[in-house]
Amino acid sequence: MRQGRTPSGQSTLVIVHGLGDRASSWEKFVALMQPDVAVLALDLPGHGEAPPARDYHYGSLVEHVATAVRGVDRFALLGHSVGAAVAWLFAGRNPARVTRLILVEPAAPHQSRFIHSPTPEPRHPFTYASPGDALLAMRAFDLSVTEQEIRRDYRARPDGQWEPAFDPAILPPLVEDAKTLGEQFRRELAAIVAPTLIVRGERSMLRPEQAEEILAELPRGRLVAVRGGTHFLHRQQPEELARLVREFLAAG
Template identity: 30%
Template sequence: MSDHPPLLPIRFPGARIGDLWAVATGEGPPLVLLHGNSEDHHVFDALVPMLASRYTLIGLDSRGHGLSPRGGVDLRIADMADDVAATLQGLGLAGVPVLGFSDGGNIALELALRHPDLVGALVLVGANLFPGGLKPVSKVTTDVAHAVAHTTARVLPGLRTLSQRLGLMVTDPNIDPAALGRIAVPALVVVGERDVIRPEHSRLIADSLARGDLVEIPGVGHMIPREAPGELAALVRGLLG
């Protein structure tokens, strides 16, 4: 950790940096981890032992998730990317690799577009550019679940956060594939063979990135950090060297 003294305050169990909860573990250069919808940094727990000997892993809880507050506005991927940017700047980090899973991958893409100096490489696991990137069954299931939660939250305010999180998948992200050509860093698009993301959509992301490659992990679905942490760790090491 001597190479990265700003990370000392967020050593496990972590601390609030700006509006986000951040926790660091491991040794070596930093690697930022961004979780998916309705999760927190613990979604990467199985991955940590496989990477912590080579990287200082920085897990962030997104706005309205884990130990980070929701704030006074609706959840939006672009705003959540700005949250990450503020936290990285607060830690004195720039040009760092970012691994984003699901909505975390969408946040990572927005981060690279809106704050390109902060990102040094991308690993995008089960990401999408717009809601139509989901397979039809997953899209319909999400839409119905959001409609039910949104209606019920009017009577049961405790469901408001769930409604907002589901609404994030219904309305966001909204990323123009043509914009991805501006992302100049090496990028790996990772999907499961049985992922909820349409295969052609994952190919669109990889082909639209200036330096994007696509890898499909056989035999797994969307939850790659939990279903295939070993394969994902190997891909990360291969990209980062």
């Protein structure tokens, strides 16, 4: 877990990153939120500085978040990609604790693209011959990524290939949950009482109709599309994302 400053009396925003990401990739966004908002950015198990886990099913990831925020009574919660699904499960199960919910480029496990995906092997699907090759691949999604970030977020294998620095054992459980828990994911969305903001990039992997499907399940949701945005809004357009989140938090 990485933590921003948390002075007494400040509102708190908890961030749950996406698959293969880490808390430190949110540093630019966190800096833009402070000092008015205290930020707790969490490393999910097997990511960043967090050790691997024995269980990577969504329920266990939700419990990881619950443990990390045990000392915080009420807070706003932001999740990105797979982290957004973890965030909405937490919000649906803990309605009294989440004041506002932000889903950035949410991965919706109950949607058909996940349900019909084959269960992957517990290994990284993409590897690269060098950090430079990884950089070129990532810049297809995010032109702002640097080689320094690649060297932080990737690691060299014994065979010389470079792979993302997260535990690939997380992949099969997440796909299994998508196949078996679809209705539960829908119910958890409908159970969310906190005002919810969905943020998608216009050039993202999340299609407009998929975002609208998530929105339709939410009792108090709204959807915003970021012009020119990709899946990695917190890296590519941190200023715009911070502006949207600040306005949403200030609305009540």
